[in-house]
Structures are given as C-alpha cells and as structure tokens.
Amino acid sequence: AQTVTQSQPEMSVQEAETVTLSCTYDTSENNYYLFWYKQPPSRQMILVIRQEAYKQQNATENRFSVNFQKAAKSFSLKISDSQLGDTAMYFCAFRLRGYQKVTFGTGTKLQVIP
Amino acid sequence: DTAVSQTPKYLVTQMGNDKSIKCEQNLGHDTMYWYKQDSKKFLKIMFSYNNKELIINETVPNRFSPKSPDKAHLNLHINSLELGDSAVYFCASSPEKDSGSLETQYFGPGTRLLVL
Structure with missing residues (x-):
C-alpha cells in the first residue's frame, strides 16, 4: 500500500518570500504520478503541479516548482514570491500509473502574511 | 463552464434521514x-466508477450507495445519516486510465454535510 506523509501541519511565510512544503511517500512501484493540490478557504481542490515519476526533470508552473527526489521518495513544493492568494491547505498526492486510486497526505496549512 | 459540479453546496439534516448529493x-x-x-x-x-462500473469501493458503511446513471453523473445516496457523517464530500473525475492525458483528477466544489 502506498502512503503519503506531510510532516508540516502548518507553515507561514511573509509575502514575496519563498517557502517549501515537504512531502514524502512510500511505494515499491516504479511508475506513478505525484501531485500538489491547493485547497483555499473556498474548499475547491485545485491542481497546482504534477510530476511523472519517469521524468527526472523537476516540474515547474510559474511560481510553483517541485524538488522530486525519486530515490529518497521525496516531493517538496517550492512557492516563490508568495502571494496572499497562496494562503490555503496544500495536499500532496500519489497515484500509480494506470490505477484510479489517489492517496492524499494530511495536508499543510500555509498562511501568507502581509 | 463548470467542469465538475455538485449539488447541493450545503446540506443540513437530522440524524436518521436519507439524503443524496449529485455530481456531474x-x-x-x-x-x-x-x-x-x-x-x-x-x-x-x-x-470510484469507470464508465458506470464500480471499480473502487473502500471501507465505507453500507448506508452509502453510489449511483452512476451514465458516465457523466455519479450521485451519492446516504441512508440513516449519523453524526459522524458530517464532513465535506468531494466529487472528482479523471480521464480514462493510461490515456496519456496526465491522469489528473478534477474536483468539484464540495458539499458540506452537517448532521444534527
């Protein structure tokens, strides 16, 4: 069974600064996807960024980037130039290629401080 | 252009009632x-349903019964509601597995259920 661990329940960052959210996972499989989802106070789950395990290059989406360390089974999210709108719960998620089930971490609550 | 929609957005009900949440x-x-x-x-x-067929059924009480009339709809019916059912319920959808389209799940806005 796959597990996803987010060891930081809460974090805060000053506006315009950079913050990194940690995520580790456990699997014996080789082909999978990793995701970061954002859940603002509106509760809507929004995909932030995704990474395919067979790609060594770290995914980037504007101010969001990941540090994917496959051997260490680590998938951290870096948010650069933090904005007030980044305040939200952030969930790390894992999905085996070809399977429907997604396993989520317990989330990290990020507060961006003006 | 709503991608995944759920109704209702909020649901407040008494213990023992039966309620449904719709997803499209x-x-x-x-x-x-x-x-x-x-x-x-x-x-x-x-x-989880794939083309109207149940493919994932986690350890969920029998009081919860999903219904998929077609592949664009997946409704959740809950019988004999209990206090512990209070939560936010999210519907999501994704393309066919191994479709090459990134296998990303798209979520609905959630339904907040409060059982009194």
Whole structure:
C-alpha cells in the first residue's frame, strides 16, 4: 500500500518570500504520478503541479516548482514570491500509473502574511 | 463552464434521514470519484466508477450507495445519516486510465454535510 506523509501541519511565510512544503511517500512501484493540490478557504481542490515519476526533470508552473527526489521518495513544493492568494491547505498526492486510486497526505496549512 | 459540479453546496439534516448529493462532469471523463474530507481535512477516497462500473469501493458503511446513471453523473445516496457523517464530500473525475492525458483528477466544489 502506498502512503503519503506531510510532516508540516502548518507553515507561514511573509509575502514575496519563498517557502517549501515537504512531502514524502512510500511505494515499491516504479511508475506513478505525484501531485500538489491547493485547497483555499473556498474548499475547491485545485491542481497546482504534477510530476511523472519517469521524468527526472523537476516540474515547474510559474511560481510553483517541485524538488522530486525519486530515490529518497521525496516531493517538496517550492512557492516563490508568495502571494496572499497562496494562503490555503496544500495536499500532496500519489497515484500509480494506470490505477484510479489517489492517496492524499494530511495536508499543510500555509498562511501568507502581509 | 463548470467542469465538475455538485449539488447541493450545503446540506443540513437530522440524524436518521436519507439524503443524496449529485455530481456531474462535462469533461468527457470516464472515471468519477467520491471523497470524504473530515474535520481534520484528511481526504479519503470512498468510491470510484469507470464508465458506470464500480471499480473502487473502500471501507465505507453500507448506508452509502453510489449511483452512476451514465458516465457523466455519479450521485451519492446516504441512508440513516449519523453524526459522524458530517464532513465535506468531494466529487472528482479523471480521464480514462493510461490515456496519456496526465491522469489528473478534477474536483468539484464540495458539499458540506452537517448532521444534527
């Protein structure tokens, strides 16, 4: 069974600064996807960024980037130039290629401080 | 242009009642899901349907019954509601597995259920 661990329940960052959210996972499989989802106070789950395990290059989406360390089974999210709108719960998620089930971490609550 | 929609957005009801939550997606996806998010924000899958066929059924009480009339709809019916059913329920959809389209799940806005 796959597990996803987010060891930081809460974090805060000053506006315009950079913050990194940690995520580790456990699997014996080789082909999978990793995701970061954002859940603002509106509760809507929004995909932030995704990474395919067979790609060594770290995914980037504007101010969001990941540090994917496959051997260490680590998938951290870096948010650069933090904005007030980044305040939200952030969930790390894992999905085996070809399977429907997604396993989520317990989330990290990020507060961006003006 | 709502991709995944859920109704109602809020649902307040008494213990013992039966209620339904509806979900519709207009993305042409083959797979749909129901998740439960508890008060600690933990998101856990309940069910998954692929082309109207049940493919994931996690350890969920029999009081919960999903219904998929077609691949664009997945409704959740809950019988004999209990206090512990209070949570936010999310519907999601994704393309057919191994479709090469990134296998990303798209979530609905959630339904906040409060059982009194």
